[in-house]
Every structure is written in structure tokens, then in C-alpha cells.
Amino acid sequence: MVVGGHGGNGCVSFRREKYLPRGPPNGGNGGGGGNVVFIADPNKNSLHGLTYRLEAKSGRNGKGQDMHGPRGKDLIIKVPAGTVVREITDLSQSKLGSDHHHTEDTVDPSDGALYRLFQQVEETRRLESENAGYFVHYPKWEDRNTVNHIVFPEQYQAYIRQLKDHEPFNIDLAAPGQEVVVARGGIGGFGNPYFVTKDESAPHYALRGLPGETRLLELELKTIADAGLVGMPNSGKSTFLRAVSNAQPKVAPYPFTTINPYVGTITYPDLFQLRVADIPGLIPGAHRNIGLGLTFLRHIERSRVLVFVIDLSKPDPWNDLEVLRHELECYSPGLSHRPSLVVANKADLADTARDNLNRWHQMTDMSIVPVSALHQKNISKVLHVLRSMVSEIKEGL
Numbered sequence: 306m307v308v309g310g311h312g313g314n315g316c317v318s319f320r321r322e323k324y325l326p327r328g329p330p331n332g333g334n335g336g337g338g339g340n341v342v343f344i345a346d347p348n349k350n351s352l353h354g355l356t357y358r359l360e361a362k363s364g365r366n367g368k369g370q371d372m373h374g375p376r377g378k379d380l381i382i383k384v385p386a387g388t389v390v391r392e393i394t395d396l397s398q399s400k401l402g403s404d405h406h407h408t409e410d411t412v413d414p415s416d417g418a419l420y421r422l423f424q425q426v427e428e429t430r431r432l433e434s435e436n437a438g439y440f441v442h443y444p445k446w447e448d449r450n451t452v453n454h455i456v457f458p459e460q461y462q463a464y465i466r467q468l469k470d471h472e473p474f475n476i477d478l479a480a481p482g483q484e485v486v487v488a489r490g491g492i493g494g495f496g497n498p499y500f501v502t503k504d505e506s507a508p509h510y511a512l513r514g515l516p517g518e519t520r521l522l523e524l525e526l527k528t529i530a531d532a533g534l535v536g537m538p539n540s541g542k543s544t545f546l547r548a549v550s551n552a553q554p555k556v557a558p559y560p561f562t563t564i565n566p567y568v569g570t571i572t573y574p575d576l577f578q579l580r581v582a583d584i585p586g587l588i589p590g591a592h593r594n595i596g597l598g599l600t601f602l603r604h605i606e607r608s609r610v611l612v613f614v615i616d617l618s619k620p621d622p623w624n625d626l627e628v629l630r631h632e633l634e635c636y637s638p639g640l641s642h643r644p645s646l647v648v649a650n651k652a653d654l655a656d657t658a659r660d661n662l663n664r665w666h667q668m669t670d671m672s673i674v675p676v677s678a679l680h681q682k683n684i685s686k687v688l689h690v691l692r693s694m695v696s697e698i699k700e701g702l
């Protein structure tokens with residue numbers, strides 16, 4: 306939930322001087338509330354550490370002697386580049402909620418918590434619209450002031466209109482440095498000098514500040530990588546990423562070691578860099594979300610080149626490639642045709658791997674690069690091919 310800071314109230318006050326007991330009005334305006342701002346930061350890799358309620362500071366109230374209240378401080382939140390921000394106006398629209406699972410890289414409270422948050426937002430909105438107390442009154446003047454005829458300042462009206470009819474967000478913070486105000490701070494109230502007219506030289510009222518915008522947002526990190534490692538669990542994707550990049554994802558001899566995408570950077574000798582995402586393993590049925598498949602498929606969608614990592618020591622490794630392609634295609638038609646290369650891993654496991662490779666070569670003209678990620682054999686061949694593929698795509702953009 307994001308909440309803009311409350312606007313400070315305007316002040317009702319009059320100048321007091323020794324020989325001038327009822328001086329002109331001099332109440333300051335309230336400061337506007339701070340905004341909640343998201344900014345895409347290329348150095349952030351996950352949404353960890355974000356709290357469920359992000360609230361900017363309120364503006365201060367105006368004071369006598371024409372002292373305007375200072376604006377509330379903005380709350381600036383750095384999110385990873387590639388974060389998609391969606392506003393939830395109706396729980397059934399929630400993309401993540403409907404996947405019935407929760408990953409660590411998304412701010413995605415359990416269904417119950419999500420529902421409660423949603424109710425809170427609705428409640429806040431209701432109170433805002435019912436809160437008719439727009440005015441601050443001079444002490445004991447509540448009953449004497451007649452404010453029904455007062456026309457609100459245009460800025461104030463505009464803010465109220467915008468609170469009522471804003472379009473729900475759906476923003477892709479893809480570009481580093483891109484920023485968006487996700488909840489605006491409320492406008493500050495006007496002090497009593499604003500209401501001076503020729504008939505009313507001493508208004509005994511001022512305007513209250515208005516609440517900031519309150520919104521319920523859903524954040525999803527869609528990793529943008531040059532290449533994504535796509536493979537069955539345990540095929541050696543993480544081992545491969547460790548071998549080629551600065552990243553140190555966990556490697557273990559069992560499936561689903563990797564449960565969150567992990568992005569590593571490969572630096573070539575001439576300092577050219579590529580970002581490679583280690584994506585959790587896919588299994589048959591992933592497009593129906595089996596094995597948390599949908600979350601992982603989303604990350605694949607954002608990789609320019611797909612690197613299929615296939616365990617060459619298993620029987621019929623080519624079947625794995627077909628299963629993976631099928632899952633990609635079912636998730637997003639056309640995805641399986643994205644530029645790709647096949648890394649046949651565990652080529653060091655002698656007998657089966659060599660036979661498999663020979664048979665595979667006979668079956669297809671596709672380029673299949675045998676490697677041993679574990680022993681770092683033939684890795685440079687993959688890096689060479691990968692670089693030329695990515696460069697070609699980038700030049701074409």
C-alpha cells in the first residue's frame with residue numbers, strides 16, 4: 306500500500322500589534338504532503354525489503370505571521386529496473402494473487418493479508434469522501450462562520466477531482482532511472498488571507514489540508530537479461546552461471562535448488578558485458594503453473610536470447626529440449642522461436658554423454674555445444690556464440 310503524505314492545514318490568524326488589536330489576517334498555508342515515488346535502479350536486483358505500507362511525510366500546518374508550512378518529504382523507493390507496477394482495484398484482477406503462489410521476489414502478501422490491505426484502502430477512500438470537514442475555524446467561531454457559499458480554490462478542486470477519477474496504474478519501470486509518482490501527497494490547505502473579499506475583511510476560517518492518495522499496488526519484477534538459462538531442474542544452469550559470471554548462485558545435486566531468478570554479469574576480456582539470468586528449472590506442465598512454472602516463465606519472457614541447458618548424461622536428452630520448447634510455446638506463442646542456442650551440459654560424464662551427443666548431432670542441424678560447466682570445459686565457445694547473438698539482436702534494435 307502506498308500513501309501520499311497528508312497536506313498541512315491552513316492557519317487562521319490575525320496580525321496583532323500594540324496599537325492594532327485586530328490586524329489583517331495572516332494565517333500561513335499548509336504544506337503539501339510528500340509524494341511516494343518509485344525509481345528504477347539498475348543496481349537493485351530484487352524487491353526484498355519493501356514493506357507493505359509505504360507512506361510519505363505529511364506537510365506541516367501553516368502558522369501565524371504568514372508562515373507557510375513546509376512540504377512533507379517525498380518517500381523515494383528504489384526498485385529494480387524491470388519492475389512492473391500494477392494497481393489493484395479489484396482483487397480478482399490480481400495477476401499474482403490468481404497464481405496461488407507467492408515468491409520472495411514479489412511483494413505479495415498471503416491472500417488473507419492482501420484482502421485486509423484491500424479493505425483498508427477502501428475504508429480510507431470512504432472516509433475521505435465522507436469527511437466534509439474541509440474548514441479549520443478560529444476558536445469559538447465554528448457556529449458563527451458560514452462557509453457554505455465558499456468556493457474552493459481551483460487547485461484544491463482539481464486535486465479532489467483527481468482523487469476521484471484517476472486511472473489505475475499499470476506501469477513498466479523498464480528503463481534505469483525511470484521514475485513514477487505512485488501516490489501524490491495531499492494538497493495543503495489555504496490560510497485565512499486567501500478568503501479575504503471586499504465584503505469579508507476578517508475571515509475566521511481556513512482550509513484543511515487533504516489526505517494524500519492511497520493505493521494498493523502489486524509489484525512484479527520481470528528480470529531483463531540478455532540471455533536466460535532455460536532448463537530442467539538439476540541440469541546445471543546455476544553451475545554454468547557460476548562458471549561464466551560474477552554470480553554465485555547455489556548449486557546442489559537435487560532439483561529446484563534455485564527458486565528465485567538470479568542475474569549474473571559476464572565480463573569479456575575487452576570489458577563487453579552480458580547479463581545472464583539463472584532461471585529456476587522448468588518441468589512439464591510449467592505453463593499450467595506446475596512447479597511454480599508461471600513465475601519462472603515470466604522471467605524467460607524478458608530474456609533476449611534463450612540458452613537451453615540440457616543434461617546430456619540423461620537418456621534421450623533431446624526430449625528435454627522438446628518439453629522445454631513446448632512449455633514456452635504454451636505460455637506465450639512464439640516464445641520458443643526466440644533466438645536460442647543449446648548447451649549440452651555434463652559432457653564430462655563420459656559414456657552416455659558422448660553417445661548421446663553423436664546421436665543428437667545425427668538427428669538435427671541445430672548447433673549444440675557440448676560443455677562441462679562443472680569442469681569449465683568448452684565454456685568459451687558458448688560465450689563466443691552468445692555474444693555474437695546478443696550483439697546481432699542489439700544492433701537490430
Ligand SMILES: Nc1nc2c(ncn2[C@@H]2O[C@H](COP(=O)(O)OP(=O)(O)OP(=O)(O)O)[C@@H](O)[C@H]2O)c(=O)[nH]1
Pocket residue numbers: 536537538539540541542543544545555556557558559560561562563564584585586587650651652653654676677678679680
Ligand atoms: N558431472 C557434472 N556435473 C555437473 C555439471 N554441471 C552441473 N553438475 C552437477 O549437477 C547438479 C545440479 O547443478 P545445478 O547447477 O544446481 O543445476 P540447476 O540446473 O541450477 O538446478 P535447479 O536450480 O534445481 O534447476 C550439481 O550437483 C552439479 O554439481 C557438469 O558439467 N558435469
Ligand SMILES: [Mg+2]
Pocket residue numbers: 542543544554555556562563583585
Ligand atoms: Mg539452479
